[in-house]
Amino acid sequence: MNAISVKAGYEPANKESNNGRVSGGASVTFNAGDFKLRASMTDATVVNASSLNGLALAIEKPDSFILGYKVSEKESKPQKVPLISYSFDFSFQFMNSIKVMEKPLNLKYTHNKPLHNIGDSKTILDGTLVFNSANNVSANHELGSGDCKLKYSYVHGGLTTLEPSYDTKNKSWDLAVSRKVYGDHVCKATYQMKSNVLGLEWSSTSKLDGSFKVSASLSLADKTLPKLAAESSLNFDI
The missing domain is CATH 2.40.128 (Lipocalin)
Known part of the structure; x- marks a missing residue:
């Protein structure tokens, strides 16, 4: 189709940018x-x-x-x-x-x-090894960079997803936790250890009403005002 x-x-405008x-x-x-x-x-x-x-x-x-x-x-x-x-x-x-x-490896x-x-x-x-519908392990590597990102994904009860990841070059951990609410809505929280940034996100995807995402990120290191962003999209069949 x-x-x-x-x-x-x-x-919106923040401390780094005076204009939205x-x-x-x-x-x-x-x-x-x-x-x-x-x-x-x-x-x-x-x-x-x-x-x-x-x-x-x-x-x-x-x-x-x-x-x-x-x-x-x-x-x-x-x-x-x-x-x-x-x-x-x-x-x-x-x-x-x-x-x-006997497990699918997607390359x-x-x-x-x-x-x-x-x-x-x-x-x-990129490679993702799928153990079952709730567990998979993925790796991402750029040739010649010496960097490899490893991620484990676990889905609990079909609603909550836990995704810890490790960057071998920076030797740092990241963590993402998301949960489905109200049907097609997802609430997600992330933490990046190297940059010490906490992120929050609310998103929804619908074939009928389109999708939207509202996000905020806060640097815990310098305690500046959080960065806010909102976006929306619509799909039309022709």
Whole structure:
């Protein structure tokens, strides 16, 4: 089924920014047999006259591969006559699933290649071993970075999810706890040990009414005012 998704968000002014920030975006998805064609843009594409900044194109075969192409505006030194230059990033992702001791192991290989600077290419490997519907272990590794993120996910009673994770490079733990309430609503709390940041989030996803998310993050180290953000999206079938 073809669909249009529209998203808008707002982050109020805080100590770091005197002005509130409005964000938005839209995407269009077309089904072409076994494939999906998707085009998306952010508010940067249409604010201050139309541009290519934030434009992304992708072709996807579900559970198999995704090929993507993204345009973003490059930072340049101040000049008398502003010159707009863009960077073009190409990415491809392959997905597969194998059996390990009769348990499904979902694998994902992602390669991001900036066409303007080949040296900035990144290759990321993801793997998730599913023991049962309530327990799984996942790992994320960027080749050449020496970093590996490990996460364990446990779902209790189908409502509460506990997700501790460990970053081997930074040697730090993160923790996320979420619970489903009122049907399709989710309340989530996170804590990042390295940055000492506590996060709270309330979200809802509905095919009929769209989705929304209200979030707040508080740095426990410097005790500044919490950062607040709200966003909402609507989906339209075409």
